[in-house]
Amino acid sequence: MKLVISRLSIAVAGLGSILMFAWPLFISQSSTSETQLAQTVFIVLMPLTLLLILVEFATGDISSKQLALLGVLVALNAVIRLLGAGTAGIETSFFLIILGAYVFGSGFGFILGAGSIFVSALITGGVGPWLPFQMMGAALIGLGAGLIPQANRSWLTKMYLVIYAVIASFVYGALMTLWNWPYLAGTGTQVSYVAGDPLMSNLTRFLQYEIVTGGLLWDTGRAITTSLLILLTGSALIATLKRAATRAGVGRSS
Amino acid sequence: MSATTRAVHLVSAYKTNPISWWLAGLSLAIVASLTSNIYVLLAICVGTLSIIRLCRDDSPWAQSIGFYIKLAAIVITLRVAFRIIFNLGSSTKDAFLLLPSIDLDFGFGNALKLFGPISATAFNFALVDGFRLAAIILAVGMANSLANPRKLLKSTPGALYEIATALSIAINLAPQLIASLNRVRRARSLRGQSKGMKAITGIVIPVLEDTIDQSMGLAASMSARGFGRKGNRSKFQVIGARLLAFIAICFMVSGAALLLFSPEQQVLELTFLVLGLALAVISIKLSSTRGTITRYRKEPWRLGDVIILAASLVLMVLAFGGAFAR
Amino acid sequence: MIQLKDLTFSYLKSDGSKVSETPQINNVNLTINSGEFVLVCGPTGSGKSTFLKTLNGLAPSFTGGVITGELKINGVELLGLEPHEFASVVGYVNQQPENAFVGDTVIDEIVYCAEQLGLPIAQIEKSVQKISELLEISDLLERPLATLSGGQQQRVAIASALVAGQKVLLLDEPTSALDLVGAAEVLRVLRRLCSEEGVTVLLAEHRISRVIAEVDSVLVVHGDGSVTKGPTATQFNDPRFVPPIIELGLKLGWKPLPITTTDAAKKWNETRPEFQAKVLSNATSEVLAVSNLEVSFGSVQALQQTSFSLAGNQITALMGENGSGKTSLCWAIQGSGTRTKGTVTTYKGDTKDLNAADRLEVLTMVPQRAADLLFLATLSAELEESDKYAEVSPGSTAKLFQSLAGRIDTSIHPRDLSAGQQLSLVLAIQLVKQAKIVILDEPTRGLDYSAKYALAKQLNSIRSQDRAVLIATHDIEFVAMIADRVLVLEKGQLVSDSSPLEVLGAGKPFASQLAEISQEVGLISIEQVKL
CATH class of the missing domain: 3.40.50.300 (P-loop containing nucleotide triphosphate hydrolases)
Structure with a gap:
């Protein structure tokens, strides 16, 4: 009963958060005057939604061992994100979110994604209104990675993970660009969203915006680095994490 | 002590609850995002910067303001640049900048006409937009500079106690991790060089194993000191809190949807959002009351906090009132 | 008081089978009295840590494995409970305290257990005051943990383990990372906790030679599953981990076996054993x-x-x-x-x-x-x-x-x-x-x-x-x-x-135990003593 309600809450909140990213694509024309208000409301709603999902995952009893593992992976992620930061397109923290979520499951992955971004923002001073949106994006990627099927062959596992990594890199990039689209391009330029326009024409302009801002290039870089890191370290890291999972008595099944 | 220094002393960083600075920063950000008045925006930019100067202490996060100032400048520039480069060059009525236009065709969608004449209205609009973003960034920057993030983690609601604990573990581990990366890299050279894959795993695996061992030791020490006791809440309370959270989420999401798709229904929209917000806060409160943990040194609410919070509240009411009245 | 009856603990492999035929801890029956200071020792890898962990639920909770038998602390059966349910009764201190800290400052760290147990604030205040005086850290309360010396950190860890009034304290090699001064500090407060506060202390250690004189009894985890406990002099018959002072006594056939340096020195003076000069290798190129x-x-x-x-x-x-x-x-x-x-x-x-x-x-x-x-x-x-x-x-x-x-x-x-x-x-x-x-x-x-x-x-x-x-x-x-x-x-x-003869000689800061006992010039290690 408790679990069912929790799952429902997470699903609705997840959908709501996608809406908060992608609204410029399908906002109705009559809402044009409201966009500024909507943006503001979402700045408040997004962190609250994130908080509520985190509470849903956290109230399922987390043991001290899981917490400690979470702490380790979040710290590791924050540190390697620090090492990779500054170089365009090099994203060094996604692979660990994906691997961690793959071994420990969706709920763990969600918290790991959100936590990694949060802690690295605290360390580097990247806290801003965009932070809850970045956290949500990374958290959703963790959530998804926890659903990747477990393969019993190592190459198959890696293939699944790499495919997911590529998709996730572009989806994350698209979500973040969607978020800054109305802020940076505003309305009324040729690459801005137009309220009430058909989805396809808004999508086209979005793609043009992605290209002229170099977003796609960035996403490609993210996809390549993440896949490479998974291929290079995947087997060893999964083995180590699985050993830790056994020791901590946690894992996908539980 | 003059009146100003006394006032500053009252609200300065180490004397206040971190939550109040965050609420203040958030409400300033909201005011900024709802207004289109350039003077209000400028006032917020200047105001936040002077508050930071007056109230910050010498902690590391208080030094991050430089980052926010740079970011604000970049955002204003970008916003105006977008307007100039991707301008919809239809109107030349009050054009004040006449640039030749260049065509850019991607092979899909409309070909983009870059540059072209720019009207003063459009330029102004972009500038105000840029300043609005800058003001939001500075307002959040203020909160980040004045509120100790560690203190903030300690003040998190009980429902997030576990996650806050995991994050404080991570914050404590991060510098140790950098140290152990360096240590292991050096130690590895004592064993002899392996090539290719082994070279990476030879460093990553010991660091990870070491940190996991360490964290398991920490977990053991936490458990041995009582961490993990469950509250004595009834099943009814547990399910009630979850149900309330679900209703809150539904209200919030439908409020957001209404705002985007049928803005005519202002009353319904507002009711949904306010109800959702209120229920969300109540459900988090409800999930937090487990009554099993004592907080020995709770961050108290002091006079300085009351002043900050009252000021923020007034600003928020004014801004939202204005926005919905439109 | 701790009573163990038929206590048995085995590690399990991931497939659920036992790691070895004989359990790590096999059929242990023993009693430890209130206020007793017990040294837990045994050869490398014999399972000293594991044994300690069975006494507060960390084994099997954090080690995996199965545990059977009876474990009574103050008359209450606690076997099979999770570690946090032991927390109000048993305190536990890790080998490296800096890795086990959850707080930023000393006071944060000390109150942690009391907070987790939900004790009222007034009571926490009182016990913080008492425990910090006992462990001589009253003036450190507001200091960040990272600025403390190793010995101070270890005392903070002990305070944190005892803040909720626990009467049993388990320590897993608390002095192994400390220098002589730090180790001496920790030993002194442990002794005081036993005698003044009636705390039962179980201390697992490798460097037993300096501890042995302080403890009331010795518990040996032999590594074959058996665990024995008794007065110090009776417990050392396993040549793998006999400390030098006992080894000297055994070698020279002293009876009763001296345990403290003072006793051994007295005996040395009475018998004056012969010894050979230390052979030091000469430097070549x-x-x-x-x-x-x-x-x-x-x-x-x-x-x-x-x-x-x-x-x-x-x-x-x-x-x-x-x-x-x-x-x-x-x-x-x-x-x-x-x-x-x-x-x-x-x-x-x-x-x-x-x-x-x-x-x-x-x-x-x-x-x-x-x-x-x-x-x-x-x-x-x-x-x-x-x-x-x-x-x-x-x-x-x-x-x-x-x-x-x-x-x-x-x-x-x-x-x-x-x-x-x-x-x-x-x-x-x-x-x-x-x-x-x-x-x-x-x-x-x-x-x-x-x-x-x-x-x-x-x-x-x-x-x-x-x-x-x-x-x-x-x-x-x-x-x-x-x-x-x-x-x-x-x-x-x-x-x-x-030369080591000089640096480790009697009266020097790094004097070896034998030099202290014998006070002979040129005698520092047991190999020199003739039968």
Whole structure:
């Protein structure tokens, strides 16, 4: 009963958060005057939604061992994100979110994604209104990675993970660009969203915006680095994490 | 002590609850995002910067303001640049900048006409937009500079106690991790060089194993000191809190949807959002009351906090009132 | 009071089968009284830690495995409960306190357990005051934990374990990372807790020679599953971990066996046993020359200008308190550590200018955190990799490892070895190489006496091959046994360079136990005593 309600809450909140990213694509024309208000409301709603999902995952009893593992992976992620930061397109923290979520499951992955971004923002001073949106994006990627099927062959596992990594890199990039689209391009330029326009024409302009801002290039870089890191370290890291999972008595099944 | 220094002393960083600075920063950000008045925006930019100067202490996060100032400048520039480069060059009525236009065709969608004449209205609009973003960034920057993030983690609601604990573990581990990366890299050279894959795993695996061992030791020490006791809440309370959270989420999401798709229904929209917000806060409160943990040194609410919070509240009411009245 | 009845604990493999036929802890029956100070000891890897952990639920909760039997503390049956349910009764202190801290400041850390147990604030206030006075940390309460010395940190950890009024305290090697001063501080407060507050203390230790006089009784975890407890003098018949003072008594057939230095000294004076002069190996050709070496980290000077040389055919010990610059010196000699000034010359040139491969040909080193060198998934893979790298006949590393740590199933993960076994493994891997210079940083931490003898034997054979050995260590007894020369560092300064007979002699800060007992000039280690 408790679990069912929790799952429902997470699903609705997840959908709501996608809406908060992608609204410029399908906002109705009559809402044009409201966009500024909507943006503001979402700045408040997004962190609250994130908080509520985190509470849903956290109230399922987390043991001290899981917490400690979470702490380790979040710290590791924050540190390697620090090492990779500054170089365009090099994203060094996604692979660990994906691997961690793959071994420990969706709920763990969600918290790991959100936590990694949060802690690295605290360390580097990247806290801003965009932070809850970045956290949500990374958290959703963790959530998804926890659903990747477990393969019993190592190459198959890696293939699944790499495919997911590529998709996730572009989806994350698209979500973040969607978020800054109305802020940076505003309305009324040729690459801005137009309220009430058909989805396809808004999508086209979005793609043009992605290209002229170099977003796609960035996403490609993210996809390549993440896949490479998974291929290079995947087997060893999964083995180590699985050993830790056994020791901590946690894992996908539980 | 003059009146100003006394006032500053009252609200300065180490004397206040971190939550109040965050609420203040958030409400300033909201005011900024709802207004289109350039003077209000400028006032917020200047105001936040002077508050930071007056109230910050010498902690590391208080030094991050430089980052926010740079970011604000970049955002204003970008916003105006977008307007100039991707301008919809239809109107030349009050054009004040006449640039030749260049065509850019991607092979899909409309070909983009870059540059072209720019009207003063459009330029102004972009500038105000840029300043609005800058003001939001500075307002959040203020909160980040004045509120100790560690203190903030300690003040998190009980429902997030576990996650806050995991994050404080991570914050404590991060510098140790950098140290152990360096240590292991050096130690590895004592064993002899392996090539290719082994070279990476030879460093990553010991660091990870070491940190996991360490964290398991920490977990053991936490458990041995009582961490993990469950509250004595009834099943009814547990399910009630979850149900309330679900209703809150539904209200919030439908409020957001209404705002985007049928803005005519202002009353319904507002009711949904306010109800959702209120229920969300109540459900988090409800999930937090487990009554099993004592907080020995709770961050108290002091006079300085009351002043900050009252000021923020007034600003928020004014801004939202204005926005919905439109 | 703690009562164990038929207590049995076995580790399980991931498939659910038992790791070995005999359980790690087998059918233990014993009683520990209130206020008793018990030393828990046993050979390397025998399961001292595991035994302690069964007493507060950490085993099996954090180790895996199954536990059966009865475990009563103050008359309440607690077997099978989770660790947090032991928290109000049993306090637990880890080997490295800095890794177990959850708070930022001393006060945060101390109140943690009381907070978790939900004690009322007024009560917490009272007990913080009491416990911090008892542990002599009242003036440290607001300090950040990171700024404390090792001994202070360990006392904070003890305070945190006892803040909720726990009457049982388990300590897993609390002094192994401390220097003499820090270890003495901790021992003193433990003694006081037992006698004044009636706290039952179980202390697992390797460096038992300095502890043995303080405790009321000794509990031995033998490693074959059996656990025995009794008065100190009756518990040492296993040659693998008999401390020097008992070994001396046994060797000379003293009855009753003296346990304190005072008793032993009295006995020595009565009997005046004969001893032979210590044979110190003479230096041959110079292998390594350190000249004008300086190390600074920022504004902190870790090592002031130092010059000395190491000769083949000699084992040199490097001693000094924590933070005196031993480790910095080792790494600076190795070549990859920070060096502000100076040179370290070997037959191939300055170690700093050598490439990694040449450096390894000249010099082999075991760092303080030995486990950093392990990265493969099984013990056998590590041993094979080592043979291959060192170009020695297959099985050489395994043989050396076995002589240090005994026979161990090679299919297990190296991280599942005990700390002492991991160190033994790294020692084996590094010592099987034929480098001309051997540097060991704290190579005896966590080793039992039999492993130390095996290590000494290996080092002796290295010495006889005209190679140079440098050992940075706190272990006085080990230095007494093996060193030909002792360098002493004090706050980054080389303050003495002389024979061990001088440095470890009676009345000196690093006096060996035998020197203290006998007060004889030229006698520092037990091997010298004639039957």
